[in-house]
Amino acid sequence: MDIRIGIGFDIHRLEEGRKLIIGGVEIPYEKGWVAHSDGDIFFHALTDALLGAIGYGDIGELFPDNQAKWKNVDSSFFLKEAYNFVKKEGYEIINIDGYIILQKPKLLPYRRQIIENTAKILNINESQIFIKGKTFEKIGEIGEGKAGLAEVIVLLKK
Ligand code: MG
Numbered sequence: 001m002d003i004r005i006g007i008g009f010d011i012h013r014l015e016e017g018r019k020l021i022i023g024g025v026e027i028p029y030e031k032g033w034v035a036h037s038d039g040d041i042f043f044h045a046l047t048d049a050l051l052g053a054i055g056y057g058d059i060g061e062l063f064p065d066n067q068a069k070w071k072n073v074d075s076s077f078f079l080k081e082a083y084n085f086v087k088k089e090g091y092e093i094i095n096i097d098g099y100i101i102l103q104k105p106k107l108l109p110y111r112r113q114i115i116e117n118t119a120k121i122l123n124i125n126e127s128q129i130f131i132k133g134k135t136f137e138k139i140g141e142i143g144e145g146k147a148g149l150a151e152v153i154v155l156l157k158k
Contacts, residue, residue, distance in 0.1 A: 002158035006053025008045035011149040023114030024076050029105050036065035040075035041150035049154040050082040054089045076121050083122055091156040093124050098152030099132040103145040107133025
């Protein structure tokens, strides 16, 4: 069996009056992502993990943020594109694991919805996906709620 591992990371600043979208789920909160697209850190990190696993470059290379067509785009588009490359190369997902670091709000009430949504987009089982919500223990700018980050790891097989 041909096994591939991929890792992805993303970080975005948080600002008042913007949307906070994680895994395609809009989370009600006073702040949201400063980003060219919708800023979905989980989908961006997952997209990079999938692309990395098959050596297809990275999200910034494939979907440059200086191009108007990616402005405010739903990040599930990037994820679907990356997954199409994965399938084209003959791989399937074994599992996805990741964490989101956000000082506020708590991720737990939205976790199930994020997992369900991601599973639906990738047409895999919810049991193949997990994410943890963590805080940054009030350390530095992330701890002050000025940014949020995501790191995702993915395992593929052929
Ligand atoms: Mg991003």
